[in-house]
Amino acid sequence: MFFPWVVPYNRDMRHDQSTLPLIEALDAYIKMQKSPFHIPGHKYGRGLPEAFRTRIGNEALLRDLASLVGPEIDSLHDASGCIARAQELIADAFEASRSLMLVNGPDIGLQMAIMAACDPDDEIILSRNVHFSAVGGIVMSGAWPVFTPARFDEELGLLENMTLLDLRHAIQKHPQARALLLMSPSRHGFAPDLDEMVEEAHNAGLTVIVDERLGAHFRFHKKLPISGIEAGADLVVQDWHQCLGALEQGAVLHVRGDAAERWGRVQNVFQTMTTTSPSYLIMASLDIARHYAVMHGSEALDHCIGLAREIAGSIDRLPGLNVLGYEMLRRSDVDNIDCTRLTITVADTGLTGYRFAQLLEEEHDVVVDMAEESNLILSTGFQLSEEAAYKLIDALERVVGDYGRPAPLYVDVRRPTPVFSNNLVLSPRAAFFAPRRNVKLGESVGFVCAEAIHHHTTGLPLVFPGEEITSEMVDYIISEGARDATVFTSNDQSLQQVGVVDERKMILHRSFFRGAAAWGGR
Incomplete structure (x- = not known):
């Protein structure tokens, strides 16, 4: 067996979670020793240099197969065998109606969910702390944020x-909205009042999407925030690479409820956006x-949570450092926290989070998950x-x-903060496909952005296509x-220039515009 140990199953679920259908199918296929007159071209690894095979491992390369090999290993696009059973076990473990393996990462899963929930010109309610990949889903669906x-x-x-009050106000102002996108937890590990917000959205007829890329482990421990499926969300995206130990790009899209129309939309988008050459190594991971999380997740998280709390206590005793903990529950936007994700404020050391992270890596070989102006974010896993x-x-x-120094109390340090535009002039889709021209960033104020600008380190979208660029x-x-530790991403990697809509070449019906009176005169 590729995965030799099996532990007696002891969870109250519909299916036998001790099985590994995809792993077992791959093992059985390899034992057949078939002659590979098919892709991939490395032929079970024999076509690769020996040095590479030694580093990667022959057992892994034997399992790097193509779905066209044969029915024994099934096909992700038309799953009816071992992949279908593996997906059924995932759905069972998370109490979802259906679950789909994703080999393109959670970003594509979020885009699939948005496209399944929204028709062109539908409105989708979201907060500014969503992941950058939501921009692509909104552009492709034609929705208005x-x-x-x-x-x-x-x-x-x-x-x-986003708070429950924010959601209520948004629904009142936009009663025709079709979907709600929530991120739980945030990049800092703080979860909103998810179950209350899902109920509020459903009462208004909204389809609820939860980006749970940082919370796939919530299902397996009672001390962690409520999971999206447990809260009643319709579509939930999880990054298993970040939280459950799968390989890079390994993610899952969960679908809740028995609505045949919703499932049909999800399947249609999945078939369109998923590669026809899915990695069996990612799917096997x-x-x-799933097997490890179900059989050992609670025990492993007990250890992880206890150790994370010890780390937080030790950090709080260091001068200038503080871990944001349960005091955050006093805030209206935080209902619970993921104590396996540590946000450390470093501003009182006199160092920025970027510089602190750089020193940790360069001098001590410690790499954090994210760094911000004032914080370090650590994922314990x-x-x-x-x-x-x-x-x-x-x-x-x-x-x-070695490097810390108390910040003088009499110095008022004004840290840069993002101030988002309040003027969405064009739909993101219209702006994205509109004629464009490049202007210098410093001269772009007042123009309509034709691309997405986001903070690469955190994945935070700063400017959506179609938004007016503000000073x-x-x-x-x-x-x-x-x-030097901060990277923004747009079509111009150096961000010396930004793509804006070229209104001189643009002929659009007035319905494409919002606040068009403010867009002109240049």
Whole structure:
């Protein structure tokens, strides 16, 4: 067996979760020793240099197959055998109606969910703290984004979640909205009042999408926030690479409810956007990750949560450092926190989060998940070891001791903060496909953006296609871009120029515009 150990199944589920249908099918296929007159071209790894085979491992290369090989290993696009059974086990483990393996990562899953939920010109309610990939789903679906108020906590340096009150106001102003997109948890591990918001949205007839890329493990421990499916969401996207130990690009899209029309839309989008050459190694890792999470998840998370709390306590004793913990529950935008994800504020050390992360990696070989102006974000995962925890604490202490200095109390340090546009002039789809021209970033104020600009480190979208570019956002991008650890992504990697809609070449019906009176005179 490729995955030799099996533990007695002890969970109250419909299916036998101790089985590994895809792993077992791949093992059985390899034992047949068939002659490979088919793709892939490396022929079970024999066509690759020996040095590469040694590093990767022959057992893995034997399982790098193509779905056209034969019915024994099934096909992701038309699953009826071992892949279908593996997906049934995933759905059973998460109490979903159906689950789909994704080999293109959670980004494509979120885009699929948006396209399944929205028709062209539908309105979708979302907050500004969504992941950048939502932009692509909105562009492809032709939907109009309805943003809830963006509140940036300048003291803590983080963008707040959508609140229940925000949602109610958005529904009142946009009664024709068709969908709601929520991110739970946030990049900092803070979950909104998910079940209440899902109920509110359903009462208004909205399809609820939850981007749960950082919360796939919630299902397996009672001390963690409620999962999207448990909260009643219709479509839930999870990144199993980040949370459950699957290989890079391994993700899952869950569908809840028995609506045949919704499932048909999901299938149609899935067939259109999923590669016809899915990686069996990624799918096998999803099968293994599901097995481990069900059979050992609660025990592993017990250990992880306990160790993460010890780490947080040790960090809080270091001068200038503070872990954002359960005091966050006093806020209206936080209902629960993921204690396996640690947000460390570093502003009182006199260092930025970017510089602190750089010193940790360069001098102590400790790499954090994300860095921001004021914070470090750490993901502990299922397999955090005591050795790694001690190394982290020692490295933090050394950086503070060697480079930290208390910030003078009398100095008012104004950190750059994102100020988002309130003027969506064109639909994101219309702007994305419109004639465009490049202008210097500093001269782009007042133009309609034709591309998406986002913070590469956090995945935070700053400007959507179709939005008017504001002076405040340009100032923020220039200020942040001057820091060597910060990278913004647009079509121009250096962000010296930005693509804007060329109104001189554009002939569109007036219905494509919103606030068009403010767009002109240049």
